[in-house]
Amino acid sequence: MKFPFTCQLILGLTGLFIANIQAQTALGDIHIPIETQRTALVIRVDKEQIPTIVHLGTRLRNTAEYSYIPANGKRGEDYTHIYNSVYTPAGSRNLLEPAIQVTHADGNPSLDLKYVRHETQPLKDGAIVTNVYLKDPQYPFEVTLHYRAYQQEDVIEQWSTIRHTEKKPVIMHKYASANLYIPAQDYYLTHFHGDWANEMNPSEVKLTEGIKILDSKLGTRADLFQPPSFLVALNQPAEEEQGEVIAGTLSWSGNYQLAFEVDPLHNLRVLPGINPYASAYNLAPNTEFTTPAFLFTYSNQGKGGASRSLHRWARKHRIPQGEGNRLTLLNNWEATYFDFNEEKLTTLFKDGKKLGVDLFLLDDGWFGNKYPRNNDQTALGDWQENVKKLPHGLGYLVKEAESAGIKFGIWLEPEMVSPKSELYEKHPDWVIKLPNRSEYYFRNQLVLDLSNPKVQDFVYDLVNGLLTKNPTLSYIKWDCNAVIYNAYSATIQHQDNLFVDYVKGLYSVLERLRAKYPTLPMMLCSGGGGRVDYGALQYFTEYWPSDNTDAMERIFIQWNYSYFFPAIASCNHITDWGKQSIKFRTDVAMMGKIGYDIVVSKLSEAELQFSQEALKTYERIKTVIWKGDLYRLASPYTNDVASSLYVSESRDRAVWFSYLIKNRYKAGSQAPIKLAGLDPVKTYRIQELNVYPGSTSPINRETTVYSGNYLMTVGFNPQVSTRRESVVLEVTEAK
Ligand code: GLA
Numbered sequence: 001m002k003f004p005f006t007c008q009l010i011l012g013l014t015g016l017f018i019a020n021i022q023a024q025t026a027l028g029d030i031h032i033p034i035e036t037q038r039t040a041l042v043i044r045v046d047k048e049q050i051p052t053i054v055h056l057g058t059r060l061r062n063t064a065e066y067s068y069i070p071a072n073g074k075r076g077e078d079y080t081h082i083y084n085s086v087y088t089p090a091g092s093r094n095l096l097e098p099a100i101q102v103t104h105a106d107g108n109p110s111l112d113l114k115y116v117r118h119e120t121q122p123l124k125d126g127a128i129v130t131n132v133y134l135k136d137p138q139y140p141f142e143v144t145l146h147y148r149a150y151q152q153e154d155v156i157e158q159w160s161t162i163r164h165t166e167k168k169p170v171i172m173h174k175y176a177s178a179n180l181y182i183p184a185q186d187y188y189l190t191h192f193h194g195d196w197a198n199e200m201n202p203s204e205v206k207l208t209e210g211i212k213i214l215d216s217k218l219g220t221r222a223d224l225f226q227p228p229s230f231l232v233a234l235n236q237p238a239e240e241e242q243g244e245v246i247a248g249t250l251s252w253s254g255n256y257q258l259a260f261e262v263d264p265l266h267n268l269r270v271l272p273g274i275n276p277y278a279s280a281y282n283l284a285p286n287t288e289f290t291t292p293a294f295l296f297t298y299s300n301q302g303k304g305g306a307s308r309s310l311h312r313w314a315r316k317h318r319i320p321q322g323e324g325n326r327l328t329l330l331n332n333w334e335a336t337y338f339d340f341n342e343e344k345l346t347t348l349f350k351d352g353k354k355l356g357v358d359l360f361l362l363d364d365g366w367f368g369n370k371y372p373r374n375n376d377q378t379a380l381g382d383w384q385e386n387v388k389k390l391p392h393g394l395g396y397l398v399k400e401a402e403s404a405g406i407k408f409g410i411w412l413e414p415e416m417v418s419p420k421s422e423l424y425e426k427h428p429d430w431v432i433k434l435p436n437r438s439e440y441y442f443r444n445q446l447v448l449d450l451s452n453p454k455v456q457d458f459v460y461d462l463v464n465g466l467l468t469k470n471p472t473l474s475y476i477k478w479d480c481n482a483v484i485y486n487a488y489s490a491t492i493q494h495q496d497n498l499f500v501d502y503v504k505g506l507y508s509v510l511e512r513l514r515a516k517y518p519t520l521p522m523m524l525c526s527g528g529g530g531r532v533d534y535g536a537l538q539y540f541t542e543y544w545p546s547d548n549t550d551a552m553e554r555i556f557i558q559w560n561y562s563y564f565f566p567a568i569a570s571c572n573h574i575t576d577w578g579k580q581s582i583k584f585r586t587d588v589a590m591m592g593k594i595g596y597d598i599v600v601s602k603l604s605e606a607e608l609q610f611s612q613e614a615l616k617t618y619e620r621i622k623t624v625i626w627k628g629d630l631y632r633l634a635s636p637y638t639n640d641v642a643s644s645l646y647v648s649e650s651r652d653r654a655v656w657f658s659y660l661i662k663n664r665y666k667a668g669s670q671a672p673i674k675l676a677g678l679d680p681v682k683t684y685r686i687q688e689l690n691v692y693p694g695s696t697s698p699i700n701r702e703t704t705v706y707s708g709n710y711l712m713t714v715g716f717n718p719q720v721s722t723r724r725e726s727v728v729l730e731v732t733e734a735k
Pocket of ligand 1: 525
C-alpha cells in the first residue's frame, strides 16, 4: 500500500503504535466509512464485534487510513470501551446516556448489540445507503442502523429500524435515531427557543460535562417552544464562514429529545430521537419500528457552509417541488379575520389580481353551520361551508376567483376539533382526552386522535373530498393550533404508544394525499412556526415561520430559520403588524416566498404602484433567492445593518438585501460590507431594486464595474441609513 509522505513519516516515527493497530486490524477490525464528498463518519467494529464511532469530520483522501485512527477515536480510555458506541444499548455495561433501552418479553431489562454485517448500496438520486446490522447475542432482538449519505450535498441522514421475534411484546423505553460521537477541545451549542409570535431566538452555550437536553412534550404543535434543530460548533463559538460546525435536525413532528452529553473524557455524545417521555413503546413480535431520521451536515466553513449544504439537500431531496415554482398570494386572515362574506371575498379576488399575485388564500372562518365559525371557539371538524357567509359554496368562490384571473386556495385545520362542533357530538371517542379528567383547551380546541385509522380516514376524506369537488383548488394552508393535553386515546391498545402513533398516523394521511396530489402546493402552519421540521416538510412545499409578521421581527426570525431551511420554503407575508414602510416590509418578505395579508384598497397610489412593480421584479429575481446559495453577511444581532446575499449557482447573479436594525443617530452602513460566494475573476455591475416611486437611488447613478475579487475583499457600501432603511441590490455579471 502506498501512503502519502506525511503518513509514511508518521508510520516511521510511531512504528510500534501503528503496528499494534495493524495487528488489531489483522485480528478482525472492520472500518465502515460513511462518506459524502467532503465528510466522513467512520464506524469501527472490533474483534468482539462491538461497533464504535472513531471519526466524524473531514473525509480522508485514503480510506485505508481510517484504520490508523487511534483505536477508540476518543480522548482517553474509558471503563466500558463503549462511550463512543455507535448506538449505546442500556442495561448491560453502559454507564452513559443510552441510545436504546428496552425490557425484553421475559422481563430482562438489558440489551447488548453486536455487529452482524453491513452493506452499502448506491441509490438513483446519488446518495449511498449503508445499513449496519446489529443483534443482541442473547435475544432475538435486532437493530439496523441506516445511513443515507447524500454525496454532493454533504448531508447524512441516519435512522434505525428495530425488530424482534420474542414471544411477547418488548417495551422500548428509549429508541434514539442516532448516537453521534465527537471529540473536540470545546463544544458550543446553538439552540433556538421562543413561543407564539416569538419563534427561533438563538442561544449559544458552551457545553460542560453532563447532559443538556432540548425537548418537546407538547405532542402536536411540538416546536412551539423550541424546534428540533441545532448547531454545534467545535473548539470555538460558531462563526459564519469559518470553523467546524455540525448542523443537525430531527425529521419528526412530535415529541422529540435532543441530548448532548459531554462524557467524563470530555468527548461530545449527541443523541437525537423521539422523546422517551410518556412513550415506552410496546413493540409486538415480528413488527418493525422505524425511528425518525436525524439529518446532519458537517462543515468546516462555519454556519454558512452548513446551511448551504442543508438548503441544497432540502431543495433537491426533501421538500416537494423544492426546485420548482411557488405561487405568490393574497391571504385574507389579517385583512378580515372571521368577518367576511362572498361579496367581500370577490372584491378581494379583484384586489389580488390588481396587485399581481397568483392566488387568493381564504383563511379561517369559512365553515360550520350548527356552530358557525365566527370566532375561534367553534366548528373545527365541521368542514362544510357556512351557508350564511358562503351561500353558493366553495365551488362558486373558486370560479369567481378564476374569472377574476387568480387561483384559489383554502385554510384547513384537519387534525383539530372544537368542543362546540357536530363532529365532537357525533364522535367523542375520536378526541384525545382523559375519560376521568375535565377537558383542558388550547386555543379553545382539542386534538383528534390520529392514532385511530378511522380518524385518519376522516382527515384524508376531508382533504380529498375538497379537492375532488373542486379540482382547481390550488393551495392548502394546513394549520395545527393546539398541543395535546390529557393524552389518552379511546381506541389505542397501549396508551404509551399514543404520542408516537399520532405522528405516524398523521404522516400516513399526508403520504396518501401526496401520492394522489403530488404537485399541490401546501403550506405547513402551526399557529406560526409550531411545526417546522423536515419530517413534515417531506409533504409540504412551504412553511409559515411565525404569526409575527412585523418586518423588523421577521428579519431575526427568518435569519434563524435560514440556518436550516431554504428561502423557497419560507412564506413571508407583507402585513400591517409592523409600522415600517411598505418598501421595508416588501424587501424583507422577498427573502423567501412572498405573500400579502393586507387590505389592498387601503394602499396609497404610490404604495400600490411600488407593490405591483416589486412583484414584477420578484418574478425576475426569485430563482436566485429561492435556489441560490445564501451568505449571511452581517448579523442583525451584532450590527446596525443586517445583510444577506443570495448567489446563483453559476455565480453570474446575486441578490443582496440589507436592513437598518438600529435607529440611533448615524446608524447605518458606515463601511463597505464584504460580499461572498462571487467568482473573483468575473466582473459585476450593481443595481438597486425596489426603488420607491419618486425617490432616486444613489447607487444607480454609478456605472462602475467591480471584480468579484474586489467585492469580496474590499466590499461595497449599500448606503443603508435612517433615510434608506432597506436596500435591495442586484449584482449581475458584466458581460
Ligand atoms: C393560526 C395561523 C394564522 C391563522 C389563524 C386562523 O394562528 O398561524 O395564520 O391562519 O390560525 O385561525
